[in-house]
Amino acid sequence: MLSPPRAPYPYSSILELEIEEIDWQRWQKLVNTVADMFNAPATFINQANSKGIEVIIASQKPETHYQAGSIDLNSNIYCHQVVKNSAKLYVRDAKLDPQWSDNPEYTEDNYVSYLGLPISWPDGSIFGTLCVLDTKVTHYSQTYINALAVIKEVIDSDLRHLYKENQLLTLSYTDPLTQIYNRRGFEDLLISTQDLAQRLNRQLILLYFDLDQFKQANDNYGHEIGDEILKTFAKMLKINSRSCDLVARWGGDEFLVLIHAENEHCVELFNHRMAQKLSTCSLSQDIQYSFGYAVLKPGDKTKLDTLLKTADRCMYLNKLAKKNLSSN
Numbered sequence: 001m002l003s004p005p006r007a008p009y010p011y012s013s014i015l016e017l018e019i020e021e022i023d024w025q026r027w028q029k030l031v032n033t034v035a036d037m038f039n040a041p042a043t044f045i046n047q048a049n050s051k052g053i054e055v056i057i058a059s060q061k062p063e064t065h066y067q068a069g070s071i072d073l074n075s076n077i078y079c080h081q082v083v084k085n086s087a088k089l090y091v092r093d094a095k096l097d098p099q100w101s102d103n104p105e106y107t108e109d110n111y112v113s114y115l116g117l118p119i120s121w122p123d124g125s126i127f128g129t130l131c132v133l134d135t136k137v138t139h140y141s142q143t144y145i146n147a148l149a150v151i152k153e154v155i156d157s158d159l160r161h162l163y164k165e166n167q168l169l170t171l172s173y174t175d176p177l178t179q180i181y182n183r184r185g186f187e188d189l190l191i192s193t194q195d196l197a198q199r200l201n202r203q204l205i206l207l208y209f210d211l212d213q214f215k216q217a218n219d220n221y222g223h224e225i226g227d228e229i230l231k232t233f234a235k236m237l238k239i240n241s242r243s244c245d246l247v248a249r250w251g252g253d254e255f256l257v258l259i260h261a262e263n264e265h266c267v268e269l270f271n272h273r274m275a276q277k278l279s280t281c282s283l284s285q286d287i288q289y290s291f292g293y294a295v296l297k298p299g300d301k302t303k304l305d306t307l308l309k310t311a312d313r314c315m316y317l318n319k320l321a322k323k324n325l326s327s328n
Contacts, residue, residue, distance in 0.1 A: 009048040009049050009050060009052070009083070010050065011047070011048070011049045011050065011127075012049060012050060013047065013049045013050065013051055013054055014047055014049070014056060015054070015056060015068070022158055022162060022243060023158070023242060023243040023244070024057070026158075026243070026244075027045060027056075027057045027155065027158070028057055028060070030045075030151055030154065030155070031043050031044065031045055031057045031058065031059050032059055032060055033151070034059070034130070034132060034148065034151060035059035035061055035064075035132070037144065037147065038115075038132050038134070038138075038140065038144065038148075040059075040132045040133065040134045041059075041061055041063030041064060041133070041134060041135060042058070042059055042061070042063065042064045042065065042066070042111065042132070042133040042134075043058075043059040043064075043130075043131065043132050043133070044056075044057065044058050044059070044066070044129070044130075044131050044133075045057040045119070045128065045129075045130055045155065046079050046128040046129045046131065047127060047128035048079075048083045048126055048127070048128050048129075049128075051071050052071050052074060052075075053071070053077060053079045053080065053083070053128070053129075054071050054128075055067065055068050055071075056068060056128070063135075065109045065111075075103075075104055076099075076100070076102050076103045076104075077103055077104065077105050078091065078100075078103065078105060078114040078116055078131065078133075079116055079128070079129045079131060082116040082117070082118050082129045082131070083118065083126050083128065083129065086118050086120075086126055087118065088115075088116065088117050088118070088145075089114065089115070089116045090114070090115045090116075090140070090145070091112075091113060091114040091115075092113055092137055092138055092139060093112055093113065093137040094106040094111075094112045094113070094114070095112060105133065109135075110135045111133040111134065111135060112134070112135060112136065112137060113133065113134040113135075113136065113137055113138040114131060114132070114133050114134075115131060115132045115138070115140060115145070115148065116129045116130065116131035116132075117129065117130050117131070117148060117149060117152045119152060119155050119156060119159070120156055120159070121159055122159065122160045127159055130148065130151065130152045130155060132148070150199065150200065153196065153199060154196070154200070157192065157193075157196045157244070158243065158244070160192055161189070161243065161244065173185030173188070173189075175234075175248075175249040177227060177230060177231060177249075178230055178231050178233075178234035178235075178249050179231075179234070180234045180237070180238060180247045180248055180249055180255075181246060181247060181248035181249070182248060182249060183248065183249075183250055183251060185248060186246055186248035186250070186256060186258075187304065189246055190246065190258065190304060193244075193246060193258060194296070197260065197296075197298065198298055198299060201298045202260050202298060203260070203261055203262070203263075203295065203296065203297055203298060204258055204259065204260060204261065204295075204296040205258070205259050205261040205264065205266060205267060205293055205294070205295050205296070206256065206257075206258050206293060206294045206295075206296065206307045206308070206311050207256065207257040207258075207259065207267065207270065207291060207292075207293050207311070208250075208254070208255075208256055208291060208292045208293065208294075208308065208311035208312060208314070208315050209233075209237070209254065209255040209256070209257070209289050209290070209291045209315075210253060210254050210255075210289060210290050210291070210315055210319070211229065211230075211233065211253035211254075211287065211288070211289050212288040212289055212290055212319070212322075213288065214226065214229065214252075214253040215253075217229060225283075228283060229283065229287055230249070230253065232278075232281055232283055232287065233255065233278075233287055233289070234247070234249060234255065236274060236277045236278055236281070237255060237257055237274070239277060240270060240273050240274055240277060241257055241259065242259070242260075244260055245257060245258060245259045245260065246258040257270070264293075264295065267293050271291060274289075290315050290316075290318045290319035290322065291314075291315055291318060292310075292311040292312060292313065292314025292315030292316070292317070292318055293311050293314055294306075294307040294308075294310035294311040294314070
């Protein structure tokens with residue numbers, strides 16, 4: 001029989017931290033989708049933390065017995081074994097295995113079937129589990145198990161992003177003025193973002209922004225105003241982006257945003273939202289910009305330099321068109 005851990009897990013509860021980088025609503029949608037896909041009464045994202053095994057996100061079904069924040073301390077539950085072994089656990093029928101005879105999930109809530117996958121931090125340590133529980137005996141196909149593994153990778157990717165945001169600040173991933181990624185941070189995170197997009201068969205779009213007449217504003221009004229322009233523009237880019245997007249100051253008055261996009265219409269929507277956000281700013285100087293973009297389709301091996309050249313050329317044409325329009 002599995003022995004419960006003698007001491008709680010060493011990490012703090014993620015629910016007690018003020019974390020803006022995690023899209024909680026997206027995690028909820030993922031959990032609900034898993035519950036629907038498996039036609040299961042309960043699906044959870046759990047964290048192994050100082051409280052024990054804590055439910056972070058629970059499926060929103062009437063049959064789901066536990067809700068977010070529920071805690072199981074030192075009890076013989078399925079997730080303890082997943083965390084302990086850092087490996088998948090599939091229990092088709094708990095009645096057939098005496099190991100679960102004192103598992104309250106089985107004995108009290110009648111969850112006779114369990115499928116759980118470990119969720120990991122980037123350094124390899126275990127964050128918790130993504131799991132599906134059912135009150136009936138199950139025979140999930142390998143196709144369904146593989147689909148659950150892909151969803152788990154999305155959560156892993158969010159944790160990598162969180163880890164970079166909070167743990168790698170000292171490695172100069174962040175631009176000190178604007179508090180978004182700098183060139184090094186963007187280049188490093190681009191690789192993992194491309195890998196995830198390829199596994200999910202998703203398209204990426206690289207947006208390239210260049211502030212118009214920034215040097216002139218700097219010269220006329222001073223570097224203090226110039227810095228405020230840069231910080232405000234970076235803030236608007238961040239607000240306008242999702243947690244899975246990469247936002248960076250590439251250098252000077254140039255900025256990059258890498259977005260997960262269904263189609264190129266997303267570029268127009270992003271630009272429209274940016275224009276709306278900037279129109280509400282209280283700066284003494286209006287912020288104007290030109291932009292371009294490059295598309296990275298699933299499976300493309302295009303290098304960043306090539307993407308930047310494409311986006312830069314597009315941005316230059318945008319800037320030229322505005323100049324021609326203003327001269328007429």
